[in-house]
Amino acid sequence: MGFDVPEPFAWDESFRVDYDTIDTEHKGLFVAIFDVAAAPSDNAKVQTLLTKVTNHFTSEEGMMTKAGYADIVAHKKLHADFIDKVKGLAAPVDDGTVKFAKSWLVNHIKTTDVKYKGKL
Numbered sequence: 001m002g003f004d005v006p007e008p009f010a011w012d013e014s015f016r017v018d019y020d021t022i023d024t025e026h027k028g029l030f031v032a033i034f035d036v037a038a039a040p041s042d043n044a045k046v047q048t049l050l051t052k053v054t055n056h057f058t059s060e061e062g063m064m065t066k067a068g069y070a071d072i073v074a075h076k077k078l079h080a081d082f083i084d085k086v087k088g089l090a091a092p093v094d095d096g097t098v099k100f101a102k103s104w105l106v107n108h109i110k111t112t113d114v115k116y117k118g119k120l
C-alpha cells in the first residue's frame with residue numbers, strides 16, 4: 001500500500017479531513033497504535049486500540065449515514081474487513097500486525113476517508 005507511514009507514528013496535518021470530531025478520533029487512533037507498538041505485550045493497550053477503532057468506525061459511519069453519503073456501503077465494507085482482521089487481537093502483538101495496522105490506518109485515511117471531505 002502506497003502512502004508513507006510516519007515515523008514516529010503520529011497524526012499530522014496531511015491526515016486532516018476537516019471534520020473536528022473525526023480528526024480528533026483519527027489522532028486518537030494514531031496514539032493507540034503508537035502505544036501498542038511501544039508495548040506490544042500490554043493487553044490493556046491492545047484492547048484500548050480495538051475499542052477506539054470500533055467507536056471511531058461507528059462515529060464515522062453515523063456521520064456518513066446522516067449526510068446520505070453515496071459511497072457508504074463500500075466504505076463500511078472496508079471498516080468491517082479491518083475489524084475482521086483485528087477483532088481477536090490480544091497481547092503479545094507481533095511486529096507484522098503492528099506494521100499492518102499502521103499502514104492500514106494511513107492508507108485508509110488518505111485513500112478512503114478523504115473522499116468524504118466536504119460531503120458530510
Ligand SMILES: [Fe+2]
Binds near residue numbers: 060075108112
Ligand atoms: Fe473510514
Ligand SMILES: [Fe+2]
Binds near residue numbers: 022060113
Ligand atoms: Fe476514519
